[in-house]
Amino acid sequence: MSALSDSASPLYEKVKDFVLANIGSGKWVQNARLPSENDLVNSLGVSRMTVHRALRELTSEGHLRRVQGVGTFVAPPKAQSTLIEVSNIINEIRDRGGKHRAGVILLERIEHPAPAIVRAFEFDRVKPVDHSLVVHFENDIPVQLEERYVNPALVPHYLDQDFTSIATLEYLQRCTPLTEVEHLISALPAGPEQARLLQMPERDSCLVLHRKTWTGATVATVNTFTHVGSRYSLGSRYRPTHKPA
Amino acid sequence: MSALSDSASPLYEKVKDFVLANIGSGKWVQNARLPSENDLVNSLGVSRMTVHRALRELTSEGHLRRVQGVGTFVAPPKAQSTLIEVSNIINEIRDRGGKHRAGVILLERIEHPAPAIVRAFEFDRVKPVDHSLVVHFENDIPVQLEERYVNPALVPHYLDQDFTSIATLEYLQRCTPLTEVEHLISALPAGPEQARLLQMPERDSCLVLHRKTWTGATVATVNTFTHVGSRYSLGSRYRPTHKPA
DNA sequence: TGACATAGCATGTATATACATGTTTCATTC
DNA sequence: GAATGAAACATGTATATACATGCTATGTCA
Structure with missing residues (x-):
């Protein structure tokens, strides 16, 4: 009954x-x-x-x-506005099996006054902004270009970190656990610099994930350029409702 | 205290x-x-x-x-695997203000035995699969190409729907409210057919959202090709935690 | 020393009770 | 008829109590 x-x-x-x-x-x-x-x-x-x-x-x-x-x-x-879980490409590479090697190269690392792009993201009143360019490799092939703008005033000892370490993003997350995040996804043809760094044809498609985190003041802005094409995609399964796995 | x-x-x-x-x-x-x-x-x-x-x-x-x-x-x-809320582009167009007009054109509508791509998505044992190509317009400019494969056996009266109606996707969601969803996001250069339908240069970048829904058997597979470039992007704010807005 | 039972403590669930807060309905009153 | 007020009903929160379930540590016995 x-x-x-x-x-x-x-x-x-x-x-x-x-x-x-x-x-x-x-x-x-x-x-x-x-x-x-x-x-x-x-x-x-x-x-x-x-x-x-x-x-x-x-x-x-x-x-x-x-x-x-x-x-x-x-x-x-x-489902009108759909939740999508996008895996961190670092985890993707790491989880793809033991025979692949992941690597990182730090290209540029400048602590400089905020340029236009930085000012656009509300860094205005912060004097030193750390700007770094990082390329991620898998099996000596570049797969991702990361452009990071970090507010070192909000991330303790950020400037002391080893930037070629793969744990940098995790360090950012651990130091500011309660941040809000904004994402933008777009697809763009690779520009000259991006094509050179990713060793790809200049007008090939890049999947761009723009990620901005803040707690009140902006903490960090990260632009991720991934050469997708036939080799990579970002995805997830989303179980809408009742049985949270 | x-x-x-x-x-x-x-x-x-x-x-x-x-x-x-x-x-x-x-x-x-x-x-x-x-x-x-x-x-x-x-x-x-x-x-x-x-x-x-x-x-x-x-x-x-x-x-x-x-x-x-x-x-x-x-x-x-x-934040290791980040949640991203991607807005439905139909809503984006609709919400962009009253001066824009959204339109839809149904290009093709075939109920045919499953081709290879359909078989790849587990439609195997379903005989008739409805395949339709839809182009979405904003101000007479094509912005999105939708390729739908729907299992009409699982969606009652699906074949009776007006396919040029903007409510078709909502109808799918309303008829199968407890489905699971899988998404893949990738960036691809537009092929000849996509470039023609979207009136864009052939190798320009497309953001492709692949969406598959099922309840057990597959309900529908929708591939969405959006000409992003400088005109469109998909994004969201994600508040990780405590104050669900 | 090793195995086993047990007590203690942690989280997990279910219920009854009470009151708070917001909405609707309806009857009284002017 | 219109405004007011009260009752009825809906969800929201807080507490006390009881028991269930799972892990850990301890102590006893062989």
């Missing part, structure tokens, strides 16, 4: 599955109103706190929309 | 902020062990259920790692 599955999963998970099953089957369509918490308490035979937890988690996962005093509704599908 | 802020936010939010502040300040470093729930109950003066909820949410948000019987630890930063 309970309408809940009899697996070994916890009760609130069964309630979540019950709700998702009703959404998936089309019984509860988009923007439809769900039974109230007390209704579900009566029909499912669990406590209100358990129902509430299930509905709250489904709300934070994007499946439901709740309005205090009004009710609970089926949320519109959230 | 309570070490919690005195704002108007709920108690569990204050506990979360307290924990995040200790992580952000470096007091609790990566992999460090947090005080136990009972310790926090004593030092913060709230109930264990409240502490538990705060820690549970921080865990699901990726900030903490909890092991039953052992303790709670600061999770390594999750």
